[in-house]
Amino acid sequence: MTTLLQINASIHADHGQSSQLASRFVRAFSRSHPDSRIVRRDLAGDSVPHLSAERFAAFLSKPQERSAAQGDVVAYSDTLIAELKQADVIVLGLPMYNFGVPSQLKAYFDHIARAGETFRYTASGPVGLLKGKKAYIFAARGGLYAGTTLDTQTNYVRDFLRFVGIEDIEFVYAEGLAISPESKASGLAQAEAQIDRLAA
Numbered sequence: 001m002t003t004l005l006q007i008n009a010s011i012h013a014d015h016g017q018s019s020q021l022a023s024r025f026v027r028a029f030s031r032s033h034p035d036s037r038i039v040r041r042d043l044a045g046d047s048v049p050h051l052s053a054e055r056f057a058a059f060l061s062k063p064q065e066r067s068a069a070q071g072d073v074v075a076y077s078d079t080l081i082a083e084l085k086q087a088d089v090i091v092l093g094l095p096m097y098n099f100g101v102p103s104q105l106k107a108y109f110d111h112i113a114r115a116g117e118t119f120r121y122t123a124s125g126p127v128g129l130l131k132g133k134k135a136y137i138f139a140a141r142g143g144l145y146a147g148t149t150l151d152t153q154t155n156y157v158r159d160f161l162r163f164v165g166i167e168d169i170e171f172v173y174a175e176g177l178a179i180s181p182e183s184k185a186s187g188l189a190q191a192e193a194q195i196d197r198l199a200a
């Protein structure tokens, strides 16, 4: 069985262009891998709190010394991490908002980067612990950025995923969605064709 974890980061939840591309991939992948199990996480509808000093202290606390509130914070982060550990394939709908990733996604990343759980420090630097997974990223943008220095998302998301051990990463871009109706149609059509090839 293959477990897919679909993470939608759009403020428009299922209606976002990035979510719809991610869902298209999940549907096509499930058709070609009928034993697939799908888990969904909607970061807009079920948002992860911003990291705070208190929450970070909870992550660092020793289990036997935790307050009840710290226990709740760690349990919540553990749930997010368990979902990732159980997934073979991670599918991320990634909108560009104001030249960056949605703040909901940053908050999620801040809750899954946990020393001893998703990475560990070694003498030769940090080592990611989420091994053997494949990630597909569906990036929706109003403008045209892929391959330019204005694309602040690709390196950041790739570096973060590699940091936690996810190294096999495929990006699909739907760009120019806000330029004109023609550019939107062609940006989406290009992404959809790539998705159908990838999921076959």
Ligand SMILES: Cc1cc2nc3c(=O)[nH]c(=O)nc-3n(C[C@H](O)[C@H](O)[C@H](O)COP(=O)(O)O)c2cc1C
Pocket: 010, 011, 012, 015, 016, 017, 018, 019, 093, 094, 095, 096, 097, 098, 099, 100, 140, 141, 142, 143, 144, 177, 178
């Ligand atoms: C608040 C907001 C900020 C945006 N900022 C950018 C931007 O900086 N660059 C860009 O190319 N498009 C920008 N857009 C357009 C989105 O990238 C585009 O609508 C895309 O479809 C968003 O993904 P979604 O539909 O999955 O939410 C922005 C859209 C919104 C709503």
